[in-house]
Amino acid sequence: MYKVKHIRPQHFDYDLIVIGSGAGGGVAANLSARIGKKVAVIEAGKVGGECPNYGCTPTKALLTAAEAYTGAKEASRFGIRTHNLNFDYASVKAWKDKAVYNTGTHDGAQAFTRAGIELIKGHAHFLNKWTVSIGHKRLTARKFLIASGTYNLIPPIEGLKQTGYITYREAIELERPPKSLLIIGGGAIGVEFGEIFNTFGTRTVVAELAPRLLVKEDQEAGMLLERTMTEKGIEVHTGTKVIKVTGKPGRKEATLEKEGKISKIIVEEILLATGKAAMTDIGLENAGVAYERGGIIVDQYMQTTAKHIYAAGDVVGPYMFTHMASYQSRIAGHNMWRRSRVRAKYHAVPRCVFTSPEIASAGYTETELIQKKIDYQRAAIPISIIGRSNTSGQDTGFVKVLASYSGVLLGATIVAPRAGEMIHELTLAIHKGLRASDIDETIHAFPTWSEAVRIACSKIICT
Template sequence: MKKNKQFDYDLIVIGSGAGGSVAAHIANKAGLSVAIIEANLIGGECPNVGCVPTKALLQAAEIYEAAKNSSKFGIRGANVGYNYPSIKAWKDLAVKRTGTYLGEEVYSKEGIHVIHGSAHFINPNEVTVGRARYSARNFLIATGGKLAIPPIEGLEKTGFLTFHEAINLIRPPRSLAIIGGGAIGCEFAQLFTIFGTKVHIIDIAPRLLAREDVDAGKFIEERFKKQYSITVSMEATVDKVESFGGRKRLTIKNKQGESQIIAVEEILIATGKRGLVDIGLENAGVHYENSTITTDPYMQTTQKNIYAAGDCVGPYQFTHTATYQSRIAANNIMHPRKKISTDYRAVPRCIFTNPEIASVGPTEQELIAKKIKYKKVNVPITVIGRANTSDISHGFVKILADSKTGVLLGATIASPHGGEMIHELTLAIQNNMKAEQVANTIHAFPTWSEAIRVACAKIMRS
């Protein structure tokens, strides 16, 4: 471990998730002395209790659902069953294979000092962890986020699940109320419904996936209601929760003020996260507002030697944006005279329902709000051969382009493998490409990505 004469370290990273670990490795390889402070699990939320375990469970659910519906392909799947403890074991294996449990060993081999505990700033160059004190020339704050639990009467007393607990259930609940209709709520709704849970989603927003394009929310709500018999209560709030007869009873109120009472076995809170900022930022001169640390385009906070990245910063709470911000911060810490800035024009967003919902760039409603003139097409996924060979009758590719130039602005995909497909459009938007350029690019037949070419060709002619 390399030591700095004036400070204990050149760089101290607070948080070992994507927002912190990337910068720690980059700085260490460049010759800086680096320490990383972690209050919880090495690797952070995503590989341990977030993205990785949920996607492993969703993969199992997708296989089970496909097997149950395989008779149309000549497969005898009528008696297919599942063993949920074995599914959980598969999830645990997927988490283990990410290698995060080896994180401390990897850091040590590289010469990065791992410090366990909660960091607290005492001035811009020093933090305490327990009774110990550590100093650094620069800091990167990557503390992540904490779950936002709504202040519902009786909720704490009655008890509830978050996704942290939901991934470790030994069996699916018989019935489940999900408070929150965003990405997490929708993924768990489909997951548990496939394994036999009766699900009811409640959200104050006017539609599911409210931050995504309006067509995405309408599409997934229709799918949930028709194919999965999921009950959806939009523009509704939960006024009260109480225990009743061994179950949990929720009083739901709609926008007209009418009340409905439902009883379920479990409640899942999926109302998002807020940045984790209670680390003495005031002592360091770092400004934050509404649980979000203020940074400039270079990921620098209001204290010039302190940077921040990840969920505690925003504007997105994705692992891939945290990784991106961490790279930017590392560069700017090491090369203050050759800073690079962030560019969020083309950030892919993926929701791992079946089919997947993926998007990039502004939504149609955002273009309207900004008074940007645009043209659009919405092509059903059934126009391509791959949908026929896979017997898929639902899904779409929606393209938004500048009304005059044809430059691509945004896109939304609802399709099998939509999360993979979106990167073609991400690259196109990042490089200011026109729909014509994508339409004139040869796409292999029969692939799902053909739908992108068809949509771009159609918007050219509009």
């Protein structure tokens, strides 16, 4: 077996080489450049990475358009008359493209240049602990940050490759909504696209192997989401395995299995939303960087097993969120140059799913507390009891808070129209170890959705 030689160069081309230009790499790159370090960022794909180009930004722009269309269709209950209501999907797509443009990714290379960072396009591969190759070029650095991201997991379904499928990357570029669509996977990506295409007239089917949607989140939230999606006309199959796919472009047949029973559906298109895996095929073995199925192994300082090499973002986990990647990159960017080191903490990470209503959570779920044998108390209230629900005509959802027996907040889940905004009050409380009474004793404006947070916290017994 060939043994890699780790000879530390006397001179380095850069102080820091970052692999990946997304949030996991960009934050540390800019922090390092600001303190005078010579930095290069290597990017194989689009500058800015996954979120602004393919993920968060385009999907949320499409969801905003879908929400506007739904609101217009339901406006008659408020006395608003809309005649001959329709949509132009080309214009919807143009809105999405504008949102992506506004993120500045088109100007990404110039932004790095203005920050004094060299952007290098190509695939990076470690040759040893101090050297990476990009094509025929070899570059050395004192430190590295790996933020290489993920790739789509393709399930081993018979006939899937031959029949064809799309992922979220192709879904955001469709020129028109498909007439019918099977979404394989009931996580955040699957349910968000389910709502997008269903709103714009697609007969939508979601098949999820787990017993409920959003299986990693609060059980009641997943069950409520299934109910609301079904009410909107989305066909949801939980506890269901797709075992075979056949057909041709425009007409695809999927065979589903649930509890031993077989059923078949015919759709125009199949969208895979079955998860992602860490992009670790960059010569990590040559650099002495350990990794496992979930991604690169790092310590609480974001250091890998090669102490001058750091990693951040989706390639690390435990959550694949842009805000998590930015946070980890900031931790790495601090620790690689400063003596006072900062630890990464994940006990209060906000998690949002932008369905209608939105679902947001932070801290532990009940399932996690039970698994860890942590004693807790819970309180939950329906959003229908607050004034904002009455004035908006939206009454589906709840706020649930979990706390220790002394009242210290441990976790929270919100299902509400603006849950993604509401969760941060509880995230801060969990992060700082506050009690539910601290929120209850804080005046909340009337009528706002956030009143539901205070009322839920008022139900927790604090000692």
